[in-house]
Amino acid sequence: MSFIEYGDTIKDGDTAIVFLGHESMFPVKVQHGSVTQTKYGVIRHSTDLIGKKYGSKVTCSKGGWVFILHPTPELWTMNLPHRTQILYSTDISIITMMLELKPGSIVCESGTGSGSLSHALIRTVAPTGHLYTVEFHQQRAEKAREEFREHGVEHLVTVTNQDVCKNGFGVSSIADAVFLDIPSPWEAIGHAKAALKVEGGRICSFSPCIEQVQRTCLAMEEHGFTEINTLEILLRVYNVRTISLQIPDLGKVSEDNSSIGFDSSNPSNQGSPCTNPQQGTVQFKSAVPLREMVGHTGYLTFATKS
Amino acid sequence: VMEGGAGPGPRIREGDCAVLKRGDVFKAVPVLRRRKIIFEKQWFYLDNAIGHIYGTTFEVTSGGNLQLKQEMEETTTETKEAGTDNRNIVDDGKSQKLTHDDIKALKDKGIKGQEIVQQLIENSTTFRDKTEFSQDKYIKKKKKKYEAVITIVRPSTRILSTMYYAREPGKINHLRYDTLAQMLTLGNIRAGNKMIVMETCAGLVLGAVMERMGGYGSIIQMYPGGGPVRAATSCFGFPKTFFDNLHEFPLSKVDSLLSGTFSTESLPSEPEDSALVEEESNGSIDGKQPSVQETEAESTAETAMERNQIEEPETMDMNTEDTGFKENQGKENKENVQEKQRKQQERKKKLIEAAALLREKNADGLIVASKFHPTPLLLSLLEFVAPSRPFVVYCQYKEPLLECYTKLRERGGVINLKLSETWLRSYQVLPDRSHPKLTMSGGGGYLLSGITVVSDKSKSDLGNLEELKIEEPSSKKRKVQDLHC
Numbered sequence: 133m134s135f136i137e138y139g140d141t142i143k144d145g146d147t148a149i150v151f152l153g154h155e156s157m158f159p160v161k162v163q164h165g166s167v168t169q170t171k172y173g174v175i176r177h178s179t180d181l182i183g184k185k186y187g188s189k190v191t192c193s194k195g196g197w198v199f200i201l202h203p204t205p206e207l208w209t210m211n212l213p214h215r216t217q218i219l220y221s222t223d224i225s226i227i228t229m230m231l232e233l234k235p236g237s238i239v240c241e242s243g244t245g246s247g248s249l250s251h252a253l254i255r256t257v258a259p260t261g262h263l264y265t266v267e268f269h270q271q272r273a274e275k276a277r278e279e280f281r282e283h284g285v286e287h288l289v290t291v292t293n294q295d296v297c298k299n300g301f302g303v304s305s306i307a308d309a310v311f312l313d314i315p316s317p318w319e320a321i322g323h324a325k326a327a328l329k330v331e332g333g334r335i336c337s338f339s340p341c342i343e344q345v346q347r348t349c350l351a352m353e354e355h356g357f358t359e360i361n362t363l364e365i366l367l368r369v370y371n372v373r374t375i376s377l378q379i380p381d382l383g384k385v386s387e388d389n390s391s392i393g394f395d396s397s398n399p400s401n402q403g404s405p406c407t408n409p410q411q412g413t414v415q416f417k418s419a420v421p422l423r424e425m426v427g428h429t430g431y432l433t434f435a436t437k438s
Numbered sequence: 439v440m441e442g443g444a445g446p447g448p449r450i451r452e453g454d455c456a457v458l459k460r461g462d463v464f465k466a467v468p469v470l471r472r473r474k475i476i477f478e479k480q481w482f483y484l485d486n487a488i489g490h491i492y493g494t495t496f497e498v499t500s501g502g503n504l505q506l507k508q509e510m511e512e513t514t515t516e517t518k519e520a521g522t523d524n525r526n527i528v529d530d531g532k533s534q535k536l537t538h539d540d541i542k543a544l545k546d547k548g549i550k551g552q553e554i555v556q557q558l559i560e561n562s563t564t565f566r567d568k569t570e571f572s573q574d575k576y577i578k579k580k581k582k583k584y585e586a587v588i589t590i591v592r593p594s595t596r597i598l599s600t601m602y603y604a605r606e607p608g609k610i611n612h613l614r615y616d617t618l619a620q621m622l623t624l625g626n627i628r629a630g631n632k633m634i635v636m637e638t639c640a641g642l643v644l645g646a647v648m649e650r651m652g653g654y655g656s657i658i659q660m661y662p663g664g665g666p667v668r669a670a671t672s673c674f675g676f677p678k679t680f681f682d683n684l685h686e687f688p689l690s691k692v693d694s695l696l697s698g699t700f701s702t703e704s705l706p707s708e709p710e711d712s713a714l715v716e717e718e719s720n721g722s723i724d725g726k727q728p729s730v731q732e733t734e735a736e737s738t739a740e741t742a743m744e745r746n747q748i749e750e751p752e753t754m755d756m757n758t759e760d761t762g763f764k765e766n767q768g769k770e771n772k773e774n775v776q777e778k779q780r781k782q783q784e785r786k787k788k789l790i791e792a793a794a795l796l797r798e799k800n801a802d803g804l805i806v807a808s809k810f811h812p813t814p815l816l817l818s819l820l821e822f823v824a825p826s827r828p829f830v831v832y833c834q835y836k837e838p839l840l841e842c843y844t845k846l847r848e849r850g851g852v853i854n855l856k857l858s859e860t861w862l863r864s865y866q867v868l869p870d871r872s873h874p875k876l877t878m879s880g881g882g883g884y885l886l887s888g889i890t891v892v893s894d895k896s897k898s899d900l901g902n903l904e905e906l907k908i909e910e911p912s913s914k915k916r917k918v919q920d921l922h923c
Contacts, residue, residue, distance in 0.1 A: 137630055138802050140824070151853060151889075187825025187891045199853060199891050202826040204626045222860060225623035226616050232594045235629040235652025255628050256650065331447030332493045342872055349867045362865040365616055370836075370857040372843045417840045419857055431865065438493040438589075 172196025218248035318351035357435035370419035464601035551585035614882030629654035641671035851893030
């Protein structure tokens with residue numbers, strides 16, 4: 133396995149994802165002799181994991197079962213240990229596309245944070261690109277290096293422990309794209325411009341507050357960036373439910389269905405009719421929004437250096 | 439990895455597919471000498487652009503040629519005079535003293551756009567009464583209209599998906615670009631994968647997948663009818679090598695492949711035009727294989743007005759006209775027949791190769807974005823995907839995905855099913871004037887995504903897990919009852 137290449141069978145040293153059910157999963161470091169506790173019982177790595185196909189069902193000691201999944205940056209984002217607030221796949225998707233990233237791209241990122249976006253960027257630029265990521269917090273920088281090593285992607289990424297606003301990304305005129313997720317991005321715009329290729333490139337700044345965005349847009353304009361564009365993207369998830377609604381008793385006297393009102397047995401009255409005339413209910417499938425949805429993550433500002 | 443000529447950055451070359459950009463309006467055109475281009479109410483030739491780096495901005499001269507945009511002094515309004523609000527400003531349409539003819543005369547004299555804007559300001563009786571913000575807005579608006587600058591940009595998924603959504607959303611089943619972005623990430627599209635793609639989006643989705651794979655790995659494109667439409671794919675400008683591992687397979691043979699009765703007899707018949715164009719395409723742009731339907735659509739006058747972004751009646755200039763067509767008609771019949779037979783053999787060989795790849799049932803993912811009902815596509819194409827791999831299906835409408843979801847649950851072998859859509863909102867960011875620009879929510883389509891697992895053909899792979907968790911009764915406040923239909 134690797135975060136940049138699929139493998140078929142689980143091997144010693146892999147990072148695998150244990151899937152217990154709807155949105156319930158966690159990562160596990162596969163090791164000979166190790167044991168993992170789940171609410172369905174124990175998983176013994178040597179017998180239950182190593183050598184099995186990814187996607188297999190594994191029965192735990194108490195009888196319940198789980199699935200073992202191959203890691204991807206998206207699964208990693210949902211399961212990684214948070215050291216900071218992270219970016220989720222919805223934002224990551226639009227960032228990747230708007231920065232025009234692809235295999236071979238050179239990207240600069242700051243701050244590294246918990247490495248959520250980093251893993252996704254590495255995946256996209258592999259096998260010939262590179263990620264230069266800057267983190268001013270020493271332990272976080274070290275933890276990130278460790279994770280990249282464990283995940284077999286260290287050759288595609290360079291972690292630098294410094295303040296991007298003071299010292300930049302540590303490279304100049306080589307990046308196709310720069311990404312900023314820091315408190316004062318306007319202070320790093322100059323460094324971003326220096327890191328980008330002479331002939332141009334793309335930049336993205338992520339900020340939760342509109343005031344930060346205003347200052348950043350101004351800074352981008354002052355540094356000659358064009359095509360400055362701010363947007364936000366929100367994910368709306370639906371649950372698929374079979375819903376049953378009762379037909380109200382309006383006190384109808386007649387036995388037959390010739391009444392003027394709602395005729396539940398008429399197929400044209402609902403999408404997929406599943407009527408129960410005796411109980412007076414109508415069933416249908418519906419995409420039901422979740423009770424709460426994420427209303428804001430941050431504003432994404434994109435621009436071009438030409 | 440694609441490189442341009444010597445020097446920094448890829449350069450505009452003859453034969454390229456380039457994208458013209460003015461503000462938010464894009465148009466894809468072939469770069470050909472002495473070929474008149476119409477874009478944003480302007481006519482010009484691209485000849486002078488050849489050799490420049492992509493991203494360069496040009497102006498159109500009165501002769502219809504491009505010249506580099508000069509760096510100009512910003513328009514300064516010497517009079518810092520401004521009003522406080524618009525209570526006394528009456529919009530009687532008479533505040534501008536210059537007439538249409540006056541302005542036209544200025545244009546004909548070759549006066550630069552910036553100067554025209556200055557003239558408009560000086561001849562506006564109400565300008566000095568406007569608030570500073572209003573003046574700013576006025577200047578921006580006039581600049582947009584009279585300073586005709588065009589940037590030539592290199593095609594990419596970002597550019598082409600934005601362009602298609604604005605200009606011809608019908609061709610891509612109204613797949614909005616942020617939705618496409620989600621698909622590429624959810625599907626873990628990357629170098630080295632073996633992907634199955636089924637799309638009827640003019641080849642845009644295929645192109646996006648190819649861009650993210652960088653020429654590594656392989657793609658099997660499933661297609662309906664006689665052949666895949668790849669009009670948009672050719673706009674990306676991929677090097678020839680990217681197409682070495684691009685295969686195609688007809689949907690009409692999927693059933694036979696799954697049941698083991700596949701044979702190369704009775705290949706799906708190609709539309710007449712497509713066969714002929716194939717023969718001529720030796721010298722023209724790579725990978726361009728428009729079907730008959732595509733040709734007809736492109737020659738239809740564009741009537742849909744997407745806000746104010748489409749102004750010309752024609753669609754994109756990537757049309758199927760080819761001067762080689764006339765030459766072909768003069769060929770000898772015998773050569774034609776032999777050529778056709780050779781092509782037929784070639785097709786058979788490729789078909790067998792694609793079938794073999796599919797039969798391995800180890801694809802790394804599945805992407806579906808078509809006008810067809812997604813359920814039958816998913817149920818059959820998932821058979822070719824390895825376990826623990828993501829799949830994503832796009833549909834313009836929600837309801838077919840509800841059915842798809844249900845059928846997938848019944849089939850088993852999939853987990854983490856998620857039905858979603860994204861909302862996208864643009865912002866105007868200006869000092870003291872920041873606010874959302876426009877909401878595009880609700881128009882971008884829906885996605886159903888999931889992960890395959892080893893299926894053990896028992897009633898439900900999820901048994902104790904998924905059924906209980908997903909079908910948990912919702913909050914008591916809602917007062918609806920969940921029943922299994």
